[in-house]
Amino acid sequence: MLTNKTIISNCLKLTAVSGVLAAVSLPAQAEQWRGWNIHPPSYPNSVALESFAEEVAEKTEGRIEPKVYHNGVLGAQPDAIEQTRSGALNFANFNMGPMGPIVPATNILSLPFIFNSTEDMYRIMDGEIGGRFAEALAEKNLVALSWFGSGARSLYNTDHP
Known part of the structure; x- marks a missing residue:
């Protein structure tokens, strides 16, 4: 005969097992990297940064997803340097x-x-x-x-x- 205590205990165990299985089955989120560049996308340095980003994504098998922000949209170069130093930006191309x-x-x-x-x-x-x-x-x-x-x-x- 099932008692309330047994039912609650079994429900808690089932919930715990379900939580572990759900966590194990979730795909890992890719780490998002932000890259800074002062130039327009067609500029040679920009093309090189895009190539770098593609290679990082490939070599990490998608665990890192770099995105290059062109035209200084994330700030002027001195600001971007400080953002890079603090870790707010992951990569950049600086003069x-x-x-x-x-x-x-x-x-x-x-x-x-x-x-x-x-x-x-x-x-x-x-x-x-x-x-x-x-x-x-x-x-x-x-x-x-x-x-x-x-x-x-x-x-x-x-x-x-």
């Missing part, structure tokens, strides 16, 4: 200019004619010197995955303002 207040040594990278060529820049930044910059950035909670050139887009002369 070294605004890094100066955080890592003053990076200011040298904004000097004109600091490198003789693009090849020279990559040789130096992929070597020991770039490693030192990466270490300094890491101390400020920023991880440098790679270096890129922004291109020659500034002109300098001694004759005209």
Whole structure:
């Protein structure tokens, strides 16, 4: 004969087992990553970031779902740097200019004619010197995955303002 105590006990056991089975059978939620980029989607750096996001999703078998936010929609570069440092953003593509207040040594990278060529820049930044910059950035909670050139887009002369 079933008593109220037995019925309640069996119901509690059934509820507990059902809860465990439901939790085990639920698919794991993918971790959402947010990426920042100042450029429009067709810009070469943007294309590279999209490729990075696709590779992260592929290599993690969908456990991480990165999304790149273009055109600086998540904030200006200095704000995005701070968001990245705090973990609000997971990845980004930054120019070294605004890094100066955080890592003053990076200011040298904004000097004109600091490198003789693009090849020279990559040789130096992929070597020991770039490693030192990466270490300094890491101390400020920023991880440098790679270096890129922004291109020659500034002109300098001694004759005209």
